Amino acid sequence: MKTRDKILLSSLELFNERGERNITTNHIAAHLAISPGNLYYHFRNKSDIIYEIFQEYEKLVDYYLDIPEDRLLTLDDLTFYLESVFDGLWSYRFFHRDLEYLLDSDTRLRQDYREFTNRCLAAINRIFGKLAEAGIIEPQPEDLRSAMSLNVWLVITNWMAFLKTAHASDEPASLTLTELKQGIYQVLTLELPYLTPDYREQVLALREKYRPTLPENPEQSGEASRAETGVSVGID
């Protein structure tokens, strides 16, 4: 593999594991056993590395969220979209962690991310539209659909941060892809009231697959706090 690609790969790996803020260009170089000079031969600065990684992420999600125009959506399609989005979120999970800072430090990135968000919102919106066409959810006025799409986006993009903060973990990277995908349970919760009777049972079954498994946090009995909060998503 080319050094340039190795830099991108290692950067992503280190950013994901320890956070962009905690990883310097010197760390990246050291991790690859190359010199800082070498790294800076391939990239003008840290921002450029991040920007290229973002572009990969963008491409990935855009690819997954390509909604077919010529046929109805199925529940399998919906599952695929949800799984893919959370896979993407996982692979580039460092990104949302320091999002605001990153956007503040790089106007290209800010602009691109804004457009990316709009494309994602549009895709979610279109999915809702096509789920209605397919008779999976009841059709809703455009107004409501937009607001719902935005809520879906907010839940998706915040789910990881929630998991990370909810973890008691002094142990660091204790987050798993399985846990992350429990976000799908939350997203499907948003859609429950709008399901058509024909599909209600099927979607409930799908949702059930992602239900948080309760005792994820072995070092605490959890009974007390769960009883106290009345909230059992399996992360207290």
Add this chain to the structure above:
Amino acid sequence: MKTRDKILLSSLELFNERGERNITTNHIAAHLAISPGNLYYHFRNKSDIIYEIFQEYEKLVDYYLDIPEDRLLTLDDLTFYLESVFDGLWSYRFFHRDLEYLLDSDTRLRQDYREFTNRCLAAINRIFGKLAEAGIIEPQPEDLRSAMSLNVWLVITNWMAFLKTAHASDEPASLTLTELKQGIYQVLTLELPYLTPDYREQVLALREKYRPTLPENPEQSGEASRAETGVSVGID
């Protein structure tokens, strides 16, 4: 005002305006026209300052989210809760921005924040319960109520980040409290399908008050992108 309090106040102000990551202890001291030595006389380190600010935040929200046990909830109560939560979010808005890093750097904070989250989730859950008692929303199984509460929390805590990233603003702190409170529109959207017929109209009217006002972004016509995305929350 005591120097110690001035430090807390200025820190909060600077953190909110420019982000914790961009504000050093030297900045804070300079802003107050005191010496770094003086600052470190009052606080052992930066983490301690942040921790105390968080405790203020915690106290504020706990105070607002004290749910009465002895009477039914009204729509005014709901409005108050929503307004208060977003006010709190606004006053301590730096906090969620660098949340993960902050929790990673301070285990006290991590622990406290975890408990804080649980209390908030419990409060939201209790509010749902009491809204059902009051006949404002239909009662729901505990299962669903928990998942809904979590979604409300995710929407609330992510709304600000969304606004910040959605802004085209090269101009920096262009976010207003009014915009922030449009998050209430999003939260009420979550509750729409569960409203009882008796209250549906009233809640819709309440929600309408927070509807995003469309052309917030004067330098772009917005027509194109809104038409393209089909999403009009007024931030594109």
Add this chain to the structure above:
DNA sequence: GTATTATTAGAGTATATACTCTAGGCAGTC
């Protein structure tokens, strides 16, 4: 007034960070 304590200034420091600069190796080409 004097002793004691609380507060402050300000210079200083160790470490980190993003990045630069120069010199040279290596592969291919003629």
Add this chain to the structure above:
DNA sequence: GACTGCCTAGAGTATATACTCTAATAATAC
């Protein structure tokens, strides 16, 4: 073998950052 273009090493740098240390000043107690 020499020339060329790509790649790499590694020492070095300017700046920043969190924090320390000493000495001096203000406030309070007796």
